Amino acid sequence: MASIYSLDDLKNYHHEAIHFFGAELMLLKEAISNIKDERLSKAAILLMSCGQTGAALLQLSSQTDVFTTQVAMLSRAFMETVTNFCYVGICDDKEYRAFLLHPIYRNYHNVGLPKMEDNLDAITENVAARKVKQEQLKNIPIVREALSLFSETNPNLNWTKKKLYERIDAIEKWGKLLDVFFTINKIQYYSDASESLHGSLYGCTYSIGMFDPEFEHAKEDELDKMLYKNNACILLHLGMLIHESFTLISYTNNIVEIWNHSYRNRGRSLNLLFHILEKEPTVTHKKTYTKAEKQQAHKNAYERWSTEDDEKLELLFCEGKTVKELSAIFSRNEGAIKSRIKKLELKEKYDR
Numbered sequence: 001m002a003s004i005y006s007l008d009d010l011k012n013y014h015h016e017a018i019h020f021f022g023a024e025l026m027l028l029k030e031a032i033s034n035i036k037d038e039r040l041s042k043a044a045i046l047l048m049s050c051g052q053t054g055a056a057l058l059q060l061s062s063q064t065d066v067f068t069t070q071v072a073m074l075s076r077a078f079m080e081t082v083t084n085f086c087y088v089g090i091c092d093d094k095e096y097r098a099f100l101l102h103p104i105y106r107n108y109h110n111v112g113l114p115k116m117e118d119n120l121d122a123i124t125e126n127v128a129a130r131k132v133k134q135e136q137l138k139n140i141p142i143v144r145e146a147l148s149l150f151s152e153t154n155p156n157l158n159w160t161k162k163k164l165y166e167r168i169d170a171i172e173k174w175g176k177l178l179d180v181f182f183t184i185n186k187i188q189y190y191s192d193a194s195e196s197l198h199g200s201l202y203g204c205t206y207s208i209g210m211f212d213p214e215f216e217h218a219k220e221d222e223l224d225k226m227l228y229k230n231n232a233c234i235l236l237h238l239g240m241l242i243h244e245s246f247t248l249i250s251y252t253n254n255i256v257e258i259w260n261h262s263y264r265n266r267g268r269s270l271n272l273l274f275h276i277l278e279k280e281p282t283v284t285h286k287k288t289y290t291k292a293e294k295q296q297a298h299k300n301a302y303e304r305w306s307t308e309d310d311e312k313l314e315l316l317f318c319e320g321k322t323v324k325e326l327s328a329i330f331s332r333n334e335g336a337i338k339s340r341i342k343k344l345e346l347k348e349k350y351d352r
């Protein structure tokens with residue numbers, strides 16, 4: 001659908017999106033240095049990688065007419081890396097251990113592989129030497145553990161058996177992050193970026209609307225408008241994913257100021273995103289509350305729902321307690337109560 005905004009308007013919105021994403025990247029760098037939690041500190045290398053990918057995205061986004069497909073591919077990598085960081089933060093100990101040992105497993109299979117400078121006539125000798133090196137590596141306990149978790153013969157296993165959508169589902173079930181941003185990024189960008197990555201005809205042309213019957217190719221500035229609009233939306237969505245990583249970090253590390261700053265940025269950027277997409281704007285004059293302020297009013301705000309909480313909620317719901325009463329009982333806001341009732345399908349279950 002063609003945008004109602006002028007090219008100059010969209011250029012300005014794109015400029016604001018770049019500033020938002022750049023600001024989130026700066027906060028990300030600061031947040032990484034404040035991670036003290038052992039598990040997240042080991043997974044923080046993923047966020048460091050995101051910082052590098054994000055810097056490349058900013059560079060490419062300054063030339064939207066040249067690097068559109070490249071931005072899409074990097075966006076996919078950025079999105080999946082942030083998802084992995086958040087998933088590693090909540091997965092069970094066995095899968096976390098697999099995350100740590102996967103590089104050792106891959107190194108075992110890569111050791112001694114032929115290099116460009118090697119003498120290809122001596123390939124038989126190289127194969128034999130490689131086997132010797134691998135046998136030596138197997139004397140190391142952690143290498144044996146890695147191979148037992150993965151495979152001594154198959155060199156191409158991923159660190160987790162869960163597909164991306166399953167990792168996002170796990171984050172949703174954990175219940176402490178706004179999983180909608182993970183889902184939107186996957187639906188909106190992942191498939192198209194895969195097409196670009198694999199060099200299909202669609203992947204090389206979808207960003208310029210070549211096969212889109214609704215795209216008005218003959219209309220002046222229409223292509224440039226679409227490119228600026230799409231790139232702005234990508235940067236806004238990815239910046240919001242960064243904020244979700246801050247929320248995860250904040251549960252076990254003191255990054256209150258970083259989280260609050262990012263939260264305010266995200267609120268303004270959501271308004272910008274809705275504006276670009278020509279949706280109903282959020283209420284801009286309404287006060288936005290920090291996590292600390294929300295927990296002052298509702299001490300269990302952002303806390304995970306336990307099995308016992310769910311059972312208690314179901315019992316009280318059956319007793320006819322109102323949402324307002326349940327909000328007071330659970331020390332959560334009414335929106336959180338309504339969301340949990342919907343997630344547990346209590347109205348359908350008890351025909352209310």
